[in-house]
Amino acid sequence: MKKFYEKFEVLFAVLWIIAYCALTIPIRGKLGDESPLMLAALAAIAAGIFAFVKGYHLEEKYGFVKWRGKARDYLFFIPILILMTGNLWGGFGIAYEGISQVYAVCSMLLIGFVEELLFRGFLFRAILKKDPAPVAITITAVTFGIGHIVNLFAGQASLETVIQVFFAIAWGFMFTFVFYKSGNLVVCIVVHGMVDALSKFTPESRLTAEYVYMSATIVFAVGYCIYLSRRPTALSKD
Numbered sequence: 576m577k578k579f580y581e582k583f584e585v586l587f588a589v590l591w592i593i594a595y596c597a598l599t600i601p602i603r604g605k606l607g608d609e610s611p612l613m614l615a616a617l618a619a620i621a622a623g624i625f626a627f628v629k630g631y632h633l634e635e636k637y638g639f640v641k642w643r644g645k646a647r648d649y650l651f652f653i654p655i656l657i658l659m660t661g662n663l664w665g666g667f668g669i670a671y672e673g674i675s676q677v678y679a680v681c682s683m684l685l686i687g688f689v690e691e692l693l694f695r696g697f698l699f700r701a702i703l704k705k706d707p708a709p710v711a712i713t714i715t716a717v718t719f720g721i722g723h724i725v726n727l728f729a730g731q732a733s734l735e736t737v738i739q740v741f742f743a744i745a746w747g748f749m750f751t752f753v754f755y756k757s758g759n760l761v762v763c764i765v766v767h768g769m770v771d772a773l774s775k776f777t778p779e780s781r782l783t784a785e786y787v788y789m790s791a792t793i794v795f796a797v798g799y800c801i802y803l804s805r806r807p808t809a810l811s812k813d
Contacts (some may be wrong), residue, residue, distance in 0.1 A: 577631060588697035595620055595693060608682050608775070609675035617685035625691045635659070636813075637696040638760025643809070647715070651806065652762050654799055655749055658792060659766045659780070662773040665784020670775040680745065680772045687768025694719045695754045695763055703755075704812050712751045720744030742789045747795035752800050758809030 580587045598620065600615045630639055642649065671679055694715055702711040720743040750763045776786075 576627070580631075581583055584701035588693065590699050591697055592622070592693050595689060596722070607679075608672045609679040611618075611678050614685070615676050616684045617639035617682055617689060621685050621688050624689065628692070628696075636700060636761075637692065638754055638758060640759055642759070643793055649757065649762075649805065651756075652753070655753065655762075655766050656666035658765070658795065660768065660773065661788035661792065662777050664788055666778040667776055668778035670777070675777065679775045683775060684768040686771050688764050690719070691750065691764045693749055693769050695724045699751055699754070700810075703810070708755060708808070712748065712755065715751045716744055716747030719750075738789055740784075742792055744792045748805075749796050749798050752803040755810050756803050756806045756808055797798070 598616050599613065600792055602610060602616055628634060628639070634640070669676055699711055699715040702714055706714075720740050722743075737752065746767070750767065754760050754763055
């Protein structure tokens with residue numbers, strides 16, 4: 576596997592993404608996020624990814640590193656930490672009853688881990704080796720966003736999916752920039768997981784609040800990414 580990875584790093588990333596979608600979409604479509612089978616599938620994927628990263632000592636490459644410098648150097652994390660609470664702006668509710676809520680929340684947290692490793696880790700780092708940073712950032716962010724179209728096959732409404740795609744592209748740019756500028760993927764994993772997890776604590780009738788949150792995220796992402804583009808870069812191409 577190591578030789579294939581080193582020779583075809585982009586293909587390696589794409590195959591992982593395909594496998595992730597192929598395994599989770601049918602489960603999500605038939606059983607939902609609250610299914611223990613969904614949680615088990617995500618846990619298996621997360622374990623496989625982490626075992627690969629750990630086994631080949633790729634922790635630093637993929638952002639599992641200690642903070643460098645002083646705490647004030649990372650104050651630019653604060654805006655996305657605030658923005659991740661947006662799913663609660665319209666109120667508080669419980670999506671499922673009993674243990675199903677626990678399964679759903681745990682699945683959402685694992686999705687944050689898996690998707691950040693696949694997109695910001697494997698895919699972005701692979702593209703960055705060969706292409707300029709703006710190209711790698713754009714491809715990664717847009718691919719991540721467009722990838723949410725697969726939710727249509729999981730039974731999600733078409734309008735909701737379209738909105739989610741643009742919302743995900745905005746987050747994709749922010750996550751990729753944060754990783755590129757800080758060299759640390761942990762904050763992206765935490766924020767991504769919390770955005771998804773908190774979506775399971777929103778009231779049923781939240782359409783207006785949802786549109787406000789998504790619109791605010793898209794607008795904010797533009798300015799935030801412009802700001803981040805001017806900061807020193809932590810990642811190298813290797």
